[in-house]
Every structure is written in C-alpha cells, then in structure tokens.
Amino acid sequence: MNKGKPLNIGLAGFGVVGSGLCQLLAENADIIEKRAGRKIIVRTILVRDAQKKREVALPAGTRLTTDSAELVNDADIDAVVELMGGIDAASALIVAALEHGKHVVTANKALLASEGPKLFRLAAEKDRILRYEASVAGAIPIVAALKESLTGNRVRSLVGILNGTSNYILSEMSTNGLDFKQALRQAQELGFAEADPSLDIDGHDAAHKLIVLIRLAFGLDYPLDKLAVTGIRNLSAMDIALAREFGYRIKLIGQVTALKNGENNGIILAAGVFPALVHQNLLLAKVGGAYNALRVSANASGPLFFHGRGAGSLPTAGAVLADLIAVARGEQPNNTGFAADFPKATILPADDWRSCYYVRVMVEDTPGVLRDISGCMAAENISVAQMIQKGEMAASGVPLVFMTHETSQKAMLNALERASRAGLLREAPVYFRIMERDQVN
Numbered sequence: 001m002n003k004g005k006p007l008n009i010g011l012a013g014f015g016v017v018g019s020g021l022c023q024l025l026a027e028n029a030d031i032i033e034k035r036a037g038r039k040i041i042v043r044t045i046l047v048r049d050a051q052k053k054r055e056v057a058l059p060a061g062t063r064l065t066t067d068s069a070e071l072v073n074d075a076d077i078d079a080v081v082e083l084m085g086g087i088d089a090a091s092a093l094i095v096a097a098l099e100h101g102k103h104v105v106t107a108n109k110a111l112l113a114s115e116g117p118k119l120f121r122l123a124a125e126k127d128r129i130l131r132y133e134a135s136v137a138g139a140i141p142i143v144a145a146l147k148e149s150l151t152g153n154r155v156r157s158l159v160g161i162l163n164g165t166s167n168y169i170l171s172e173m174s175t176n177g178l179d180f181k182q183a184l185r186q187a188q189e190l191g192f193a194e195a196d197p198s199l200d201i202d203g204h205d206a207a208h209k210l211i212v213l214i215r216l217a218f219g220l221d222y223p224l225d226k227l228a229v230t231g232i233r234n235l236s237a238m239d240i241a242l243a244r245e246f247g248y249r250i251k252l253i254g255q256v257t258a259l260k261n262g263e264n265n266g267i268i269l270a271a272g273v274f275p276a277l278v279h280q281n282l283l284l285a286k287v288g289g290a291y292n293a294l295r296v297s298a299n300a301s302g303p304l305f306f307h308g309r310g311a312g313s314l315p316t317a318g319a320v321l322a323d324l325i326a327v328a329r330g331e332q333p334n335n336t337g338f339a340a341d342f343p344k345a346t347i348l349p350a351d352d353w354r355s356c357y358y359v360r361v362m363v364e365d366t367p368g369v370l371r372d373i374s375g376c377m378a379a380e381n382i383s384v385a386q387m388i389q390k391g392e393m394a395a396s397g398v399p400l401v402f403m404t405h406e407t408s409q410k411a412m413l414n415a416l417e418r419a420s421r422a423g424l425l426r427e428a429p430v431y432f433r434i435m436e437r438d439q440v441n
C-alpha cells in the first residue's frame with residue numbers, strides 16, 4: 001500500500017453527484033487524510049461538454065476532458081470513479097479501467113443490475129476493488145451492512161422504499177396536494193431524479209437497486225428482466241385520497257422474501273417493485289420526501305430498520321467518498337460479499353404471490369352491482385374485509401373500493417376479469433397490494 005502517497009482519481013461525471021464529491025473532498029480534506037492515511041486528489045474529470053457552465057468550481061490543479069482515454073491511460077490515476085450514469089459509455093469505461101489495473105467506484109445501479117456479474121468477474125480476475133455503496137439508497141450504508149456487518153446472518157427478507165424521486169412525488173401529492181407533474185419537476189430541480197426520470201416513476205430505478213440488494217443478501221443472480229415491476233406513473237390522486245380514508249399511505253415498495261423451496265434445502269425468491277398500501281402507523285408509511293428506508297430481516301439479527309436520505313448531491317457523494325477512503329486504505333477486494341460466482345435464483349411467479357389487496361372499480365350506481373362484484377370475488381374464493389362506495393356518479397361511474405383478505409394475484413386478476421366480462425366495470429380496475437404489519441415493522 002502507498003502510505004503517504006496521495007490516491008489519484010479520475011472522476012467520470014461532474015453533475016449532481018460528481019460535483020458533490022468534489023465539494024466534500026475539499027470540505028472534509030482533513031478528516032479524509034486522518035482516516036485514510038493519505039490525501040485523495042482528483043486528477044482529471046471526464047464530462048460530455050467541456051464548455052458547459054458549472055455551478056461548482058473545478059478543484060485546483062484538476063484537468064477537464066471529454067476523452068475517457070485520459071482517465072484509463074494515465075498511469076498516475078489509481079482509481080476511476082464512475083458518476084456518469086447510463087449503460088454503454090459507463091460500462092466501456094469501467095471495463096477499460098479494470099483492464100488497466102485501476103480500482104473502480106461507481107453509483108451506477110442501472111449498470112450493476114444489468115452487467116454486475118460480468119464486471120465483478122473482471123474485477124476478481126484483475127484483483128481490483130469495485131465498490132458501489134452509493135448505488136443503493138443514497139446515504140444509507142446498506143451495501144456495507146449486507147456485505148460486511150450482516151455477513152454471518154441468513155437474510156430472510158428485504159422490504160423498503162428504494163427510490164427517492166417516487167417517494168418525494170407521493171409525499172408531495174399526499175400531504176401538500178401537488179399534482180404529479182409539479183412534484184416530479186421539483187424532484188428534478190432538487191437533483192433527485194435520474195437523467196431519464198421515467199426510470200424513477202416507472203419503477204426501474206428501484207428494480208435496479210433491488211437486483212443489487214438480492215445479490216448482496218442472498219448471493220443469487222435474479223435477472224432484471226424476470227422481476228415484476230410497476231411504477232407510480234398512473235397513480236391517481238383519487239386512490240391516494242381513498243387509501244388515506246382507510247388509514248393507509250401509498251408507497252413505491254421494493255420487496256424480496258426468501259421462501260423455503262424444499263428442493264435441496266434451497267430457497268425460492270418472491271421479489272418485485274410495486275406501489276402498495278402501508279398502514280399509516282407503520283414506520284415505512286412515515287418515510288417522507290426523498291428519504292429511503294429498508295427493513296431487513298435476518299435469522300440472527302432479527303429485524304433491522306435503515307432510514308436516511310436516498311438521493312441528492314451530498315448524501316450520495318458521502319457514500320462514494322466512503323468507498324474511496326476504503327480504496328485509499330488499500331482494503332482487500334471484497335466486491336460481492338460472496339466467495340464464488342452468483343448462481344441463478346429460483347423465482348416465484350408474480351401470479352403466485354399472496355397478499356391482501358386494495359381494489360377500486362368504477363361501476364354504474366345501480367341496485368345489485370355490489371352483489372355482482374362481490375360474487376366475482378367469491379367465485380375466486382376471495383374474502384372481502386372492507387368495502388366502501390364513494391362520491392357522486394360521474395361519466396366514469398362511481399368508485400367501489402374493496403379491501404380483501406389474503407389471496408393470490410392470480411385469483412384477484414381472475415375475479416376482475418369475471419367482473420369485466422360481465423360488463424360491470426366502467427373503466428380499467430385499479431389494485432394494489434397491502435403491506436402486512438409483520439412484513440414492514
């Protein structure tokens with residue numbers, strides 16, 4: 001290890017997180033040197049547009065470039081920090097950096113979700129560090145917790161709020177009455193959203209993070225394209241208000257549960273990203289703004305609850321900096337927390353998941369309609385716990401809301417299909433899972 005010699009980094013990206021990192025490296029320089037035993041110096045920064053006006057000044061002595069070769073070919077650069085986002089250019093840069101013997105730190109969950117196993121194999125082959133604390137849940141140290149602190153545990157489940165932008169939008173719609181577009185615009189202005197915000201609102205960003213967490217928690221490869229993902233794009237103010245009347249908040253949830261498989265003592269994973277109702281008294285319901293939270297259940301520790309800023313410049317940059325300090329200390333590569341490659345996960349089909357449901361249908365306000373819809377539920381053995389009919393008749397009908405007891409997604413979809421075939425529905429039905437107390441508290 002190069003004690004006393006500065007750790008020179010090549011930084012790819014000088015946007016929300018990259019500029020936050022430069023700010024923190026300057027503000028916390030004394031503590032960084034005390035903790036790492038050496039300085040961390042940004043030698044070169046890679047951007048797309050070198051002429052762009054920057055809000056944060058370039059660190060003294062740092063070069064700006066638009067040529068990634070200036071990072072990977074510079075023998076004086078020890079580590080490359082990838083904070084560009086996207087897949088192709090980021091992947092090419094990380095592969096080239098590892099090939100050139102450089103350590104890598106990244107916050108790029110989209111890339112890790114799709115190409116993680118390949119990148120971890122290359123890093124292992126080259127005996128290089130590949131760290132990614134900032135890729136999941138911003139400032140919350142969940143990667144380190146799963147990879148190191150909980151490594152002696154058998155994880156049973158993870159459930160949480162993994163996307164700050166969506167949580168910010170839902171909180172603003174629910175408590176301040178903002179509409180979806182206004183709330184999204186604010187999240188973008190505050191630096192929470194992805195460059196392509198559909199990744200946030202369609203649930204894909206949370207899905208990327210869940211895939212990374214599944215590897216860390218179970219050592220299994222859950223292919224991204226096999227994960228059931230629903231976002232919040234089509235969520236209506238009506239459902240947010242109706243859920244509140246029942247005492248619930250709607251949250252975008254990422255969840256994975258390990259169920260006993262029976263075969264070879266293995267596990268089967270039930271995983272997905274979906275908007276769900278969370279009772280207002282539960283901790284997850286109280287997570288507001290761009291905060292994230294994660295409830296981890298493991299066999300020795302029992303339940304643990306992590307809560308903190310899930311997005312934004314400095315919260316994320318702090319996580320990147322922690323990884324850089326680990327690199328500066330010369331810590332041995334422990335990139336995945338597992339000794340071998342990831343085998344493929346055995347997956348429970350989404351249709352077989354069991355849950356209680358909130359179901360809203362728009363119906364004609366006529367005698368017998370409630371009996372007919374209840375009949376469709378009963379035909380699929382679905383037991384209804386509560387029901388309300390709200391509001392005045394409008395062109396789209398009147399809303400009927402059911403809260404069901406536990407059932408499978410398949411049975412619930414079959415019941416709605418029966419109602420549709422019987423001509424009972426004035427528009428497409430809406431349904432959300434309801435998170436149970438023992439799953440989230």
Ligand code: NAP
Binds near residue numbers: 048050086138313
């Ligand atoms: P950003 O504000 O859009 O900044 C991206 C930076 O990368 C810009 O400086 C851009 O250059 C540069 N860049 C993009 N593509 C490039 C390319 N092909 N070649 C060279 N430079 C390129 O993004 P960000 O919010 O900082 O996010 C960066 C990464 O961190 C992403 O992977 C994101 O998912 C992740 N992340 C973000 C947050 C957050 O709260 N924002 C939190 C956790 C993780 P120009 O400035 O010249 O355009």
Ligand code: HSE
Binds near residue numbers: 192312
């Ligand atoms: N766009 C992401 C979010 C950034 O809103 O959570 C943090 O990963």
